[in-house]
Amino acid sequence: MVKVLHHQPFKGIYLTYLVFTLVFFRLPIWILYYLNPGNRPRRTWTLKRCLAVEALRIFVALNEVNPIQGRDPTKEVPDNELTDAKFVWVNELADDVFCGEVRRAADQAKVVSSRLPGYWLLKKGMRLDDGWRARPKEKTLLHLHGGLFYIGSGHPSDLTASITRGLLQHSTVLRRTFAADYRLAASYPNPPKNPFPTAVVDALAAYQFLIRECEFEPENVIVMGDSAGGNIALALVRHLVENPIPSLPPPGKLLLMSPWADLSSSRVGPGSSQTDNIPSDLFNVQSQGLFGDYGVTSLLGSLDLGEAKTNRYLSPASAHIAATDGLFTDFPETFVVAGGAERLLDDSKVLIERMESDGVRVSSAIPPDAVHDYFAFAWHEPERTETLRTIGRWIDGT
Incomplete structure (x- = not known):
């Protein structure tokens, strides 16, 4: 239908x-x-x-x-159209970073790295008169927006930009954050484009930009993703952990906000958040079956659903992947946020359990009556502000 x-x-x-x-x-x-x-x-x-x-x-x-198609990734956004923000171009991924399983998947899907838009979001009143280069010991945050892999943008007007603006407000050390406008996936009835691992390739290029061009120290970078962006953030960090690159180590911290970490919907049924939280979630269109069907289909491209069940880059919280030791070994300190009323709650709970079992230092915030991505909505108080303040202190190290 x-x-x-x-x-x-x-x-x-x-x-x-x-x-x-x-x-x-x-x-x-x-x-x-x-x-x-x-x-x-x-x-x-x-x-x-x-x-x-x-x-x-x-x-x-x-x-x-x-399905809303994203902004034209070939067009530059002039300064006079932005407030407390700055547009930049992010260069293609270097050959030494474009490697491992991500490279093999890209070759199979005929995905190539290309220049992409990015946006600095600035603390209110701040200017970038001294250029992009990091100050000594400066911290920043790389944001990968949500949107089911096929909608949304890194542009400051996007709804998810309210998350990073909130973190800029509640962190004392953050002066600016960076949003990567990664390429969005699509499938029928739209022309198929940008399957996995396109978004991961773009996210890696943005991280490369921060480390190699802006000269941020990796330990001072927080990689953050909300919803589908959380999935991409996990894949980015996994790539850097599993393919050690001396000049591009993993980030110092990982921030996962309502992450979508099981694209196979492996826990649908009574007693699962996928089923029990249908009455209270934003996504109640499908009561059973594959969550985010169009997004998953678009992301998989020519891959079959079995890949979503067992590929650790796509579904690290899948019940089809045995929680064996080492799935998250050497991952950085992580903060996981989820709403107790959202359908993806189990994804976050499984991530926390698996990460902690592998020795990752994990903090979490799960307000019991909050919805998916609640921290992006100004009307979702007091949970939104309480969570942003807590994360701000975590970022600051206080």
Whole structure:
């Protein structure tokens, strides 16, 4: 049915139906229904939160029908279009970094490294008059945005930029963060493009930019990813750990925020967060089966689903991968954030368990009634600010 809705006139009819029913039917019904706290997905939720979650579910449904394609990666963004931010070009990945399993997967999928856009996000009032180069002992954060692998952007206007702006506000040492505008995947009904490991290649190029061109010390870089970006961040760090490159060591810290770490949905069923948190999550379109179907299909490209079940670069939290010693050996200190009301909660719990069993120093924050990527939403208080403050102290080392 969803594939039929990708084509006109069915797509237009469906989109008109969604907007019309949202304004004239759904919103009034939601208000009346959620006035009773007993009807809310979580009794602690306010009416405002219930309405916000319902509205976001509509947005997710719209993207199932009409996936938003990202910004044109060939166009530069002028300074006069940005506030407290700066556009830069990130060069292709060097041959000594483009190696190992990522290189083999890239060759198979015919993926090549290419120049990509990036954005410095600056602490309010800061300027880059002295250039990009790091100051002595300066810390920074590399952000890999979420968006199911096929939507979103590193641009400062993207919703997920509110996460890094919040961290800039609550960290005393961060002056700027860097967002990589990695290439987005696509599949039918759009022209197929940018399968795995395209986003990982781009993320590695951004990390290379910070270390080799901006001259940040690796121990002073935090790699952060939210949702699908968390998956990419894990793959980036895994590549650097498993393929030691003297001039490009792994980052000092890893920050995973609502990470999507099991693309195979290996834990669907009663008792799992994938199933039990359907009433309270942003992603309640599919009650069973593959979470984020279009994103997974686009990312896999010509690979079959079995790859998502057993490939540690794609699904390190998969139940199909034995939790043998060494899966996360030598990973940097990690902070894992998740919402207790989100469907991907189990991904975070498994990551924490597997990392700790391999000796990784792990901190975590899991507010019991928070949704997926709650730290990106200004209306999700007090959990959002409490979490950002905690992470700010972790970044600062206090």
